[in-house]
Every structure is written in structure tokens, then in C-alpha cells.
Amino acid sequence: MAKIIGGVGTSHVPSIGAALDKGIADSPDWKPFFDGYIPGKEWMAEKKPDIAVVIFNDHGNTFFLDRVPTFAVGVADHYDPVDEGYGRRSIPSFEGATDLSWHFVDKLVENHFDPLVCREIEVDHGLQVPMELFFGRPENWPVKVLPIWVNTIQYPIPTPQRCWEMGKVLREAIESFPGDERVVIMGTGGLSHQLQGSRAGFINREADEDWLNNIANNYEKFRDMSREDYVEQFGSEGAELIMWLVMRAAMDDKVDLKMKHYHAPASMTGAGMVVLENL
Amino acid sequence: MAKIIGGVGTSHVPSIGAALDKGIADSPDWKPFFDGYIPGKEWMAEKKPDIAVVIFNDHGNTFFLDRVPTFAVGVADHYDPVDEGYGRRSIPSFEGATDLSWHFVDKLVENHFDPLVCREIEVDHGLQVPMELFFGRPENWPVKVLPIWVNTIQYPIPTPQRCWEMGKVLREAIESFPGDERVVIMGTGGLSHQLQGSRAGFINREADEDWLNNIANNYEKFRDMSREDYVEQFGSEGAELIMWLVMRAAMDDKVDLKMKHYHAPASMTGAGMVVLENL
Amino acid sequence: MSDAQIPETPLFDRKGSIDGYRINKMAMALGDPANREAFKADEEAFLDRYKLTPEQKDAVMSRDWNRMVAMGGNLFFILKIAAVDPTPITAIGAAQAGLDHADFLKQRLGKE
Amino acid sequence: MSDAQIPETPLFDRKGSIDGYRINKMAMALGDPANREAFKADEEAFLDRYKLTPEQKDAVMSRDWNRMVAMGGNLFFILKIAAVDPTPITAIGAAQAGLDHADFLKQRLGKE
Ligand SMILES: [Fe+3]
Ligand SMILES: [Fe+3]
Numbered sequence: 008m009a010k011i012i013g014g015v016g017t018s019h020v021p022s023i024g025a026a027l028d029k030g031i032a033d034s035p036d037w038k039p040f041f042d043g044y045i046p047g048k049e050w051m052a053e054k055k056p057d058i059a060v061v062i063f064n065d066h067g068n069t070f071f072l073d074r075v076p077t078f079a080v081g082v083a084d085h086y087d088p089v090d091e092g093y094g095r096r097s098i099p100s101f102e103g104a105t106d107l108s109w110h111f112v113d114k115l116v117e118n119h120f121d122p123l124v125c126r127e128i129e130v131d132h133g134l135q136v137p138m139e140l141f142f143g144r145p146e147n148w149p150v151k152v153l154p155i156w157v158n159t160i161q162y163p164i165p166t167p168q169r170c171w172e173m174g175k176v177l178r179e180a181i182e183s184f185p186g187d188e189r190v191v192i193m194g195t196g197g198l199s200h201q202l203q204g205s206r207a208g209f210i211n212r213e214a215d216e217d218w219l220n221n222i223a224n225n226y227e228k229f230r231d232m233s234r235e236d237y238v239e240q241f242g243s244e245g246a247e248l249i250m251w252l253v254m255r256a257a258m259d260d261k262v263d264l265k266m267k268h269y270h271a272p273a274s275m276t277g278a279g280m281v282v283l284e285n286l
Numbered sequence: 287m288a289k290i291i292g293g294v295g296t297s298h299v300p301s302i303g304a305a306l307d308k309g310i311a312d313s314p315d316w317k318p319f320f321d322g323y324i325p326g327k328e329w330m331a332e333k334k335p336d337i338a339v340v341i342f343n344d345h346g347n348t349f350f351l352d353r354v355p356t357f358a359v360g361v362a363d364h365y366d367p368v369d370e371g372y373g374r375r376s377i378p379s380f381e382g383a384t385d386l387s388w389h390f391v392d393k394l395v396e397n398h399f400d401p402l403v404c405r406e407i408e409v410d411h412g413l414q415v416p417m418e419l420f421f422g423r424p425e426n427w428p429v430k431v432l433p434i435w436v437n438t439i440q441y442p443i444p445t446p447q448r449c450w451e452m453g454k455v456l457r458e459a460i461e462s463f464p465g466d467e468r469v470v471i472m473g474t475g476g477l478s479h480q481l482q483g484s485r486a487g488f489i490n491r492e493a494d495e496d497w498l499n500n501i502a503n504n505y506e507k508f509r510d511m512s513r514e515d516y517v518e519q520f521g522s523e524g525a526e527l528i529m530w531l532v533m534r535a536a537m538d539d540k541v542d543l544k545m546k547h548y549h550a551p552a553s554m555t556g557a558g559m560v561v562l563e564n565l
Numbered sequence: 566m567s568d569a570q571i572p573e574t575p576l577f578d579r580k581g582s583i584d585g586y587r588i589n590k591m592a593m594a595l596g597d598p599a600n601r602e603a604f605k606a607d608e609e610a611f612l613d614r615y616k617l618t619p620e621q622k623d624a625v626m627s628r629d630w631n632r633m634v635a636m637g638g639n640l641f642f643i644l645k646i647a648a649v650d651p652t653p654i655t656a657i658g659a660a661q662a663g664l665d666h667a668d669f670l671k672q673r674l675g676k677e
Numbered sequence: 678m679s680d681a682q683i684p685e686t687p688l689f690d691r692k693g694s695i696d697g698y699r700i701n702k703m704a705m706a707l708g709d710p711a712n713r714e715a716f717k718a719d720e721e722a723f724l725d726r727y728k729l730t731p732e733q734k735d736a737v738m739s740r741d742w743n744r745m746v747a748m749g750g751n752l753f754f755i756l757k758i759a760a761v762d763p764t765p766i767t768a769i770g771a772a773q774a775g776l777d778h779a780d781f782l783k784q785r786l787g788k789e
Contacts, residue, residue: 022654066641066644067589067592067593067639067641067642067644067645068596068641071589071590071593072405072582072586072589072590072639073404073405073406073407073590074353074355074358074402074403074404074405074406074407075402075403075405076353076355076400076402076403077395077399077400077401077402077403078400079353082691089596090596090597090598091596091645091648092595092596092601092644092645092647092648092649093648093651094598105695109691112442113442116356116442116443116444116445116448117442117445119398119445119447119448119451120356120400121355121356121357121399121400121401121444121448122356122400123353123354123355123356123402124353124354124355124356124440125352125353126351126352126353126354126694126698127352127353128352128353160577160639160641161403161577161578161582161639162576162577162578162579163391163392163395163396163578164395165395165400166395166396166398168398169395169398169400172398201574202640202654202657202658203574203575203577203634203639203640203661204573204574204575204634204661205573205661205662205663206572206573206574206662207657207658207659207661207662207673208655208658208659208662208669208672208673208674209673210673210674210675235571238571238574238576239571239574242574243571243574243575243576244640271675272674272675272676274654274655275654275655275658275673275674301766345753345756346701346704346705346751346753346754346756346757347708347753350701350702350705351694351698351701351702351751352702361579368708369708369709369710370708370756370757370760371707371708371713371756371757371759371760371761372760372763373710384583388579405582405586439689439751439753440689440690440694440751441688441689441690441691442690480686481752481766481769481770482686482687482689482746482751482752482773483685483686483687483746483773484685484773484774484775485684485685485686485774486769486770486771486773486774486785487767487770487771487774487781487784487785487786488785489785489786489787514683517683517686517688518683518686521686522683522686522687522688523752550787551786551787551788553766553767554766554767554770554785554786
């Protein structure tokens with residue numbers, strides 16, 4: 008059986024990738040943000056996972072409104088970065104963890120989930136940026152990836168409770184996988200931000216800190232909140248935080264909060280991360 | 287609230303449409319098949335539904351293997367017939383029941399289903415043929431449609447039990463819909479057939495008759511069978527019968543079996559239909 | 566969920582998805598470099614190709630982000646229009662908040 | 678589900694989906710009339726466009742339905758190759774059953 012070596016929650020703000028591309032990660036604006044990720048990178052380097060499961064949303068780059076999947080799972084052998092309007096970024100393609108992906112799809116359907124199964128598809132900053140934050144800019148990524156897309160764009164978006172249930176199936180899939188791969192689970196998105204409407208620019212530092220402090224061992228409140236609660240507390244796009252629940256649900260009931268980091272704003276977003284380990 | 291006026295189970299074999307296109311519906315090969323549908327057409331004309339919910343699978347015409355949805359729901363304002371390799375058939379476009387579609391999508395997601403939501407999409411014989419069998423070849427279809435696609439091509443296909451659960455949500459959606467539309471539910475596919483492997487041409491007349499006799503009021507056995515059971519008893523493509531379960535689950539526990547019809551083979555398939563009404 | 570009423574917060578539900586379909590489809594196409602060139606070369610012709618209404622065309626061509634969003638433009642799609650200019654996302658935020666850019670950065674994001 | 682063993686019955690699971698991807702993608706393209714014309718005009722060139730292996734090309738060009746399916750061709754896609762010829766579906770069934778067409782119609786479908 009494969010092994011979950013830890014769970015990461017992290018922002019995936021596109022400006023993070025842009026800051027790296029422009030070489031301004033050491034500027035006064037960005038340095039405090041990136042510095043907070045150094046221990047996360049060290050942790051990852053030490054843990055040496057073989058596979059990263061990345062839960063993220065597409066941002067109108069890969070899926071159009073003609074066909075919106077509630078959940079999609081990648082089973083491709085590779086995933087290229089998609090052109091988001093600025094040209095394709097020069098970062099390596101991501102190799103797919105195809106065997107684990109198909110196994111996960113089998114488990115999902117058995118457990119009454121209804122994924123869109125994707126074999127030829129590109130990935131946007133939602134997957135790219137978390138990989139860069141925790142693995143840097145290697146020549147080749149040191150892990151294979153299993154991408155899980157969650158619709159957070161067009162309503163109805165899935166409920167936080169459904170995301171939680173998916174995390175349980177993810178754990179079952181990893182633990183029943185015939186192999187000895189080491190797997191890290193990365194729930195991405197958020198923290199608080201709002202890009203649309205006259206409340207644009209809304210950031211809720213207090214709610215963000217509460218989230219980072221309590222997602223490890225007081226997650227019940229977050230698991231039980233409604234979609235409306237998420238939008239209200241974290242902003243319309245901050246509702247992306249429901250994707251951290253997939254990661255959290257795949258971990259043990261009690262976990263070790265190894266590290267956390269918060270910085271606001273990154274672009275228009277409260278940004279940060281946690282690293283969790285099972286005890 | 288909208289009203290379910292009945293449930294139909296029917297084959298959707300493409301050769302049925304081809305026979306109509308070629309004008310050979312009265313040939314000795316086809317007449318007995320089409321004659322059996324006359325009472326069904328009369329029933330439909332008398333019941334005058336406003337909306338037809340059609341549950342069917344795509345046959346490699348609309349969805350490719352790059353992105354396979356377990357369940358897809360149409361929310362489009364219209365659905366054109368797709369070119370299946372012989373040119374687009376000259377039958378009218380299907381108008382979408384958009385309001386009920388979106389309402390159903392809301393209910394599905396609330397109830398922890400994960401549909402692919404489709405707004406710009408074409409439909410193949412899986413939807414076309416049932417419409418022709420029950421509504422003939424009118425200048426314009428007398429109903430709007432709500433298409434539901436079920437993956438029956440690439441494994442894992444959804445379980446019969448999951449299809450059953452979807453039918454429950456469909457009923458809830460129709461009954462909570464603010465409107466007085468009359469809705470007919472058409473579960474399509476089957477009956478027994480196998481197109482692939484050395485068992486190609488397999489037809490199981492006994493199992494088909496048992497299905498038609500018992501789907502009305504002894505459905506439990508069918509609801510509880512595994513996917514493997516379906517393939518074994520009805521053939522690899524006969525497993526399409528799981529889609530009738532969505533219709534059956536949306537009806538009352540006890541129903542009136544108004545009519546049934548069986549003919550084999552239609553092309554390479556056991557073919558037929560039932561019409562059910564709530565008591 | 567579709568009637569959620571959170572102050573100053575439009576949710577992109579069926580209404581936005583239906584109303585904004587053409588704007589968003591046009592904007593999505595700007596993910597392709599060839600389409601970006603066509604857009605830059607003759608913006609109006611490009612918008613016509615996607616059958617935008619006169620109102621939609623006007624909102625896009627005058628970069629009226631607020632109106633684009635009100636007409637169902639979803640930010641993630643229309644950001645690809647912004648990418649062509651380029652317009653910073655904070656300017657789009659400021660337009661929607663009804664603030665000038667400096668005030669927006671200060672009041673909403675706490676930047677001096 | 679992926680290891681289900683039903684006699685003489687291949688399920689189109691991950692193996693078929695991966696193995697047959699190129700054949701099926703080529704066949705899917707035949708839903709477009711322009712592609713059908715290209716296929717008819719120069720079949721081998723069309724297959725090359727979809728990077729079929731020599732074995733796959735041979736199976737398609739010799740209309741060896743049995744081998745196409747064994748190599749992951751899914752019937753619903755390869756039916757679009759049959760549509761170009763056209764080859765009746767019962768002939769494809771017969772080829773897979775290892776029967777001649779008349780025997781297949783009689784033995785499997787009960788047709789005299
Ligand atoms: Fe995001
Ligand atoms: Fe079918």
C-alpha cells in the first residue's frame with residue numbers, strides 16, 4: 008500500500024508564478040511571502056514523496072463554460088502548462104501518476120462519485136504554483152502528479168461536505184494502492200479574496216488566521232460550513248478554500264501542525280500555507 | 287410543482303433511426319418492431335407531456351476518451367443531432383428545458399452528485415431514437431428535452447445503485463420545480479446485446495423478457511445487481527440497461543405497467559419498451 | 566445557492582453563465598496566441614466573430630470591467646482581455662469597487 | 678471492475694482506453710465530413726496524421742475488426758470507419774465471433 012507522508016494546504020495565486028518568472032521574488036513586496044515557504048520546501052525535500060495529489064480549480068483556462076465538471080480527475084501520462092493569456096510559462100511538463108489515478112477513479116465511482124475522467128488536458132496556475140512553492144524550479148519535477156479539479160467558478164459549486172467525503176475516498180484509494188509510493192496531498196486555493204463585485208479587494212485576515220490555526224485540529228467548523236458561509240467569510244473567490252478540505256479529510260483525525268505561514272496581500276489575496284503530518 | 291406523467295423504458299438502437307431514414311420501417315424485418323410502438327406513441331399523444339427527460343449514453347459521438355463524464359446533464363437551449371459518420375440526420379433540433387435542467391443540476395450537487403454541466407453540446411441516436419419512437423417525425427418536437435448522459439463506454443461505468451440514487455434526485459427535482467409542466471421520463475438503452483469480443487452477437491431473450499416483465503413491480507433484483515451481472519446477463523453493451531433504473535427510481539414504488547413490447551433482433555440487439563404510470 | 570444574497574458579491578450562477586456566455590467565450594479564445602494577435606490587430610472584428618452585442622462590444626472596447634462583470638463576464642475569463650493590454654488585476658478590482666486605483670490599494674489591500 | 682472476467686467479453690477499461698487511444702481518436706475524427714473525405718482520398722496519410730503504429734495502420738487498412746478491437750479500438754469509435762466503407766455492423770460481429778457472415782446471422786441472431 009502507498010503511504011500518505013503529509014498534507015499541505017497552500018495558496019496558488021497566479022502572481023506568485025509571475026513574480027518568479029519576473030525574478031522579483033526578493034523584492035520587498037514578495038520576499039516576506041516567499042521566505043515563509045522556505046521551511047515548507049525543506050520539509051518536502053526531506054520527505055521525498057514520489058507522488059503529489061494536487062487538488063485545485065481551473066480558472067477559465069482549461070475548462071470553458073460549455074462543459075463544466077463538478078469534479079475532474081487526471082489519468083494522463085503528462086500535463087503541460089496551459090497558456091493563460093501571457094504565453095505558456097517555461098516550466099517543465101508534469102508527469103502523471105497514471106496507475107494511482109486510475110485506481111482512484113475506480114474507487115471514486117465505486118463510492119458513488121461521478122468524476123470527469125481526463126486523459127488529455129493541460130493545467131493552469133492552480134496546480135503549477137503549489138508545485139513551484141514546494142519543489143522550487145527544478146529541471147524536472149521530482150514527483151508525479153495526480154490532479155483533481157474542483158469547480159469553484161460556476162454555481163452550483165460542490166458543497167464543503169462533498170469535498171470532505173472525497174478526501175475520505177482519496178485516502179482509501181492511496182491506502183489500497185498496490186505499491187510503496189510516498190504520497191503528499193496538496194489542497195490548494197484561497198485564502199480570503201474577492202475579485203468580482205463592489206466588494207472586490209475584500210480580504211479577511213482574521214478569518215484567514217483562524218483557518219490556518221484550526222484546520223489541523225479544529226476542522227469541524229470548517230467542514231460543516233455552507234457554501235454561502237465560505238463566500239461570506241472568505242470572499243467569492245476565497246470559497247476555493249473548500250479544496251483544502253479534500254486534503255484535510257484524507258489525513259488522520261488528529262494531526263501534527265508542522266508549520267504555517269500567512270502573508271497578506273499577495274496581489275489581491277490573503278496567502279499562506281500549512282503542513283500537516285499524521286501523528 | 288411539475289408533474290411526472292409517466293416513465294418509459296426503451297431501446298435506442300441506431301438502426302431504428304436508419305430504418306426510418308431509409309423508409310424501410312414497413313419491411314418484414316422491421317414492421318413487427320415498429321408496430322409494437324404504436325400504442326406507445328398513442329399513449330404519448332394522449333398524455334401530452336411538456337418536457338421529456340431522456341437518460342442515455344453517448345456512443346463515441348459527442349464525448350471522446352480525452353474527457354469522459356460519469357454523468358453529464360444538459361442545460362443548453364437547444365441540442366442539434368450530431369454527425370455519427372453518415373452525415374447529420376435531417377430531424378429537427380431539440381429545444382432544451384433549461385429551467386428544469388438548471389434546477390436539476392442544483393438538486394444534484396446539493397445531493398452530492400458531481401455532474402458535468404453542458405451548455406453547448408450535440409446529441410446522438412441515444413436521445414434521437416427514443417424521441418422518434420414515441421413522438422414520430424414531427425416538424426418540431428412537441429416537448430422540450432432534459433438530456434442526461436451516463437457513461438457506459440469506458441470503465442469504470444457508474445454502478446446500477448448510483449443510477450438508482452440519481453432517479454430519486456430526479457424525482458425530487460421535478461416535484462420541487464416551480465411550474466406546472468408535465469414531464470415524461472425516458473430511460474433508454476439495451477436490451478441485451480454485445481458488439482465486442484468473440485461473444486459478439488450475444489442476445490439473451492429470456493433475460494430480456496424477465497427484465498420487461500419485472501422492471502415495473504419486481505425491480506429490486508435489477509437495482510441490486512452488480513455491473514458485472516449486467517454485462518454477463520445482457521452482454522457488454524446490454525449493460526446500458528442500468529439507465530432504465532434512473533427512470534424506474536423516479537417513479538412510485540408500485541406502478542402500473544401500461545404496456546410492453548419485445549422484438550429480437552433489431553440489428554444485433556434485443557429491443558423493446560415498457561410504459562409505466564404511477565397508480 | 567443561486568439566490569444567495571451576500572452584500573456586493575455577485576455569484577456566477579446560471580444567470581451570469583447564460584448572459585455572459587459570448588463575452589466569456591471570446592475572452593477564453595484569447596488563451597490562443599493567434600487569437601490574441603487577431604484581437605490586437607482589429608478588436609471590433611474579433612468581437613464580431615463571437616457575435617457580441619453592441620453593448621457588450623462597447624463594454625469590452627472601453628475596458629469597462631464593471632459593466633463586463635454586470636453583463637455576466639466572469640473575471641477569470643475577462644482577465645485574458647486584461648492580459649492583452651495588460652491591465653493589472655488591482656485596477657479591475659478598483660473599477661468594481663468604485664475607487665481610484667491608489668485608494669483601492671490603500672483601503673482594500675492596506676498598501677501605502 | 679477492471680478485472681472482471683466474463684467469457685469472450687473484453688471490457689473497455691483503462692488498458693483498452695490507453696492502448697487504443699490513437700486508433701479511437703482517428704476514428705472519432707471521422708464524425709467530421711472533411712475528415713471523411715481526407716480518409717477516403719488517402720487513408721494511409723490520414724492514419725499517419727494520428728500517429729498510428731504500423732500494426733494499427735495495417736489493422737485499419739485491412740479492416741481487421743478483430744485486431745482493431747484487440748488493440749484497444751472501441752467499437753463505437755471504429756464504427757465510424759465502418760461508416761465510410763460502409764461495412765454492416767453484423768459483419769464486424771461475425772469477424773469477432775470467428776464466423777462467416779451468414780453463419781453469424783443464423784447462429785447468433787437467429788436469422789435465416
Ligand atoms: Fe484560484
Ligand atoms: Fe446504446
